[in-house]
Amino acid sequence: MPETLLKVRNLNAWYGESYILHDLNLDVHRGEVVTLLGRNGSGKTTTLKTIMGMLKLHTGSVTFAGQDMLKLSSDEVARSGIALCPEERGIFASLSVEENLLLPPVLQAGGMTSDEIYQLFPILKERAASQGTHLSGGEQQMLAIARILRTGATLLLLDEPTEGLAPVIIEQIGSILSEIKKRGFTVLLVEQNFYFASSIADRHYVMEEGHVIDEIKNTELEQNTEKLKNYLGI
Amino acid sequence: MAELLGMPPQLFFGQLLLGLINGAFYAMLSLGLAIIFGMLQIVNFAHGATYMVGAFGAWMLMNYLGIGFWPALILTPLIVALLGVILERLVLKHLYNLDHLYGMLATFGLALIIEGLFRQAYGISGLPYEIPTQLQGGTNLGFMFLPNYRAFVVLISIILCFGTWYLIERTKMGMYLRATTENRELVRAFGIKVPRLVTATFALGVGLAAFAGVMAAPIYQVNPLMGNNLIIVIFAVVVIGGMGSILGATLAGYLVGLVEGLTKAYYPEASSTVVFILMIIVLIVRPSGLFGKEQ
């Protein structure tokens, strides 16, 4: 059994008055790609933000590499080795592509170098000087993933990297994620696209209304397809 | 010689140059205001008071400690920036997650308190501050007599604005600033100590205002209300340039100076309102200001 890198226990979280996460439990082992599947509004993004220290109202515990994350601010969480690729990509309009890439500081050893990143994403090198938001949606998504590979983070939180992208681009993102996995990154992926998720993930958690309602191994996916389709409403 | 736009050319060029000089002050002040707004999302009504404190700082250094203009030009902004750090940590930091209105009210209140204290201590008439000896006198340009100190003001203002532009557009610190302005939460989630950055930015903004205050001390009154008279114009300048746009704030500062200068020549009664007319026109044509980004 590989080491449990991220351990979430009885996590409850609130956005102001509204109670979003209910007694959440999940584990991510080192080197794994784990997805959070679920419909819109089921609490997936909130889970990532809470782990990242971006929400303030919560109970329960989040342990990363043996360290309690919940009492830390988001910059301290980042320095512990977790990096976020946010929903809608979060590319900065006032920064060039290169600046976007270099914005997240290197916090630990072990991250990829700029050269390695450019090798993986040649398009970013070509367009290094253009304004970040002038890239196409797919290119922006690549940039959003690329920039958190430098920092030395070991756990990547990816929030719907395929949203709004054409199938051919989704395929590219998929192969990039496989490459990332090969390099030893651990990934917690939020997805609605279950086909995409099944192509790269080891395990899936299914969320509904702030609860984890099921956990399915990728190897057991076939026998659970109907159930999963039912969960996701597809 | 023929007239230029209905006035003798000497007078015309003179007015343009004077406009540029005033624009230099507008630019220095609107710059700091724009930086603070961009980063803290706070409409800093205390900016005028900070400018006033800068001028008084120079006066106090001179009168209590015998420290002259040149050291004061460095020391005062540093001291005021330090006070800004305390203020930001004690008061403003609690306002970031609230509506803009709270920031406006809090800084407006601060401005009243600061101005009140200075008024209590130094009265309302103002205090004299001499032009540094090296910069006394002036040069006859043919069309007008340009006091050396005013030329120095324009020069320094251009250097300062360029330096700030460089800091923000070309350095790593500036990159962090721009990114934080856009999405503070995400930048913090990248591991950057945003609160510290915000404090530093506020210190930079108030430091710039204090610097402008020291520059103003020898030519305007060192007066508790000097910033009060200016702050509304500076807001208009920032709006014309586009909220949060550094380049916009700077260029709009010079632009407003020039427009105001010409108004003083053609229809002086309107010179204190022309900036607002300009603002309204800009808002009609480009609602986000000359250099602002469309929301």
Next chain:
Amino acid sequence: MHLKSLAGATLASLLTCTTALATSISDDKVVIGMPSDFSGIYADLTGKGSAIAAQMAIDEFGGKVLGKPIELLTGDHHLKADVAVGITREWLDRKGLDVVVDIAASSAALAVTKLMTERGKITINNAAGTTRLTGKDCSALSFHWAYDTFALANGVAKAMTLEGNDTWFFITADYAFGYSMEADAKQVIEANGGKVIGSVRHPLSGSDFSSYLLQAQASGAKVIGAANAGSDLRNTIKQAKEFGITSSGQKLTGMIFFIDDARAIGVKEAAGLSVLVGYYWNRNDESRAFAKRFEEKANKKPNTIHAGVYSATRHYLRAIESAGTDDGPTVAEHMRKLKIDDFFALNGFIREDGRMVHDMFLVKIKPAKEAESDWDVFEVVRTLPGNEAYRPLSESECALVKN
């Protein structure tokens, strides 16, 4: 309007007379009110200093007149006429107000004076400059004590025009005071053979005057007259020097310039300027003695307004003593009859229109090296007898004056 207020005053006086006979001092105290500027641009010129000066006069009477205590009320009117009237009405209705002194800002002074007259009470204007107070808006119960715009313009403009400075350009504040100052000065200049060749009007409370100065310079006028006040005037003077205007031979003069202004810009910047004042602390032993007592309390030297408030308050209290009552019309009569006798009102007397005519002083700012102290800024050039300084009664628009 005018008749109505007079009628009101008469009626009110009839009513108060009956009670006055019984008690002689209404409410068993004499209440002096001072609605003035305690926080705005004129706060240094009037404000706390005026309150201190009035209190000095009260203290001289041991705080009592005709055996009854004297009370001083102060209120900040924020340079707004309606606020000034509100404060005054409140004092009249609840505090037994008997007289108002000082009142900064002409608009507030006119409004308060009207209210006081309607209630049969005395007003002694001091800080406000407008000649309307003794012209169109004069009343039997109101007085104008320290100076007015006509005297200031007259004192400076006449002297300069007669010296051969016969072409003028005005830099004028764009509001009632500026217009009245410029008009009064123009009248004097033209009467003495000079000419006004141009003027420019600037918004109130500006900080940059170089544009106007450049226009004044281009006009080629021998004198630039600054018909503005306070910080506007100080900046005008300072910048005229900075832009080399005064050193190129053109003269600059302000009209309403106080010792506080000279201190604020520094004597070096203001050197050579001539102005008219009603009081200068370092003129003689008596004026110095008053300044010394004032400085102990106020921590600065008194200006014309402060000294005027002292003189006015003192004269009012003396008139009560002489009248044996605090009834407005009766005291006003005694104020007119009684000889004014203090260091401020030299050869002073009260005219039919309420003007307290007294000698004024044409002063020049001393060169910095001749100044013995911070406050040693003026040099008295000439004493202008009251009759020469103030607008002659023959030109009066006051209904009380029978021409």
